[in-house]
Amino acid sequence: MEGVLKAKNSTDGKRPKSALEYALWKSIESRAGRKFDTKNAGIEQTNGKGMVSLQYCKKVTKALREMFLEGDAIRIWLDKEIPKWEALAKAIYEISCFVKSQKKRSPRICDDKLFVLWCQWEDAFPGGKFNKFHGMF
Secondary structure (H helix, E strand, O other): OHHHHHHOOOOOOOOOOOHHHHHHHHHHHHHHOOOOOHHHOOOOOOHHHHHHHHHOHHHHHHHHHHOOOOOOHHHHHHHHHHHHHHHHHHHHHHHHHHHHOOOOOOHHHHHHHHHHHHHHHHHHOOOOOOOHHHHHO
């Protein structure tokens, strides 16, 4: 399917480039139970949309997992990796709520949340580059 999606690049914009890519987005929305902004397909979401995506992370990962049959090699791999991704999404969501709050916040709690975020990132993507503020926002 990826080959077919890449084959037709009719525009350079961020919207779906073909009817097939549009159908893929609609099927993802249907499975996740939420509407996604196809112009900002998870790469450049607004802060509010990003937070909604993080809240529904488990629904999206459940839908992803269900795309593969029990015992399939990809499903086995996903079963191992998805909990790491969900923990990372939770850590990003919690620090995002913390920094968006209008209340006076403790720098110590902020440090703790950032440390958890870094640990979850390292668990999900060992040795990967980590720009915590870019990833967070």
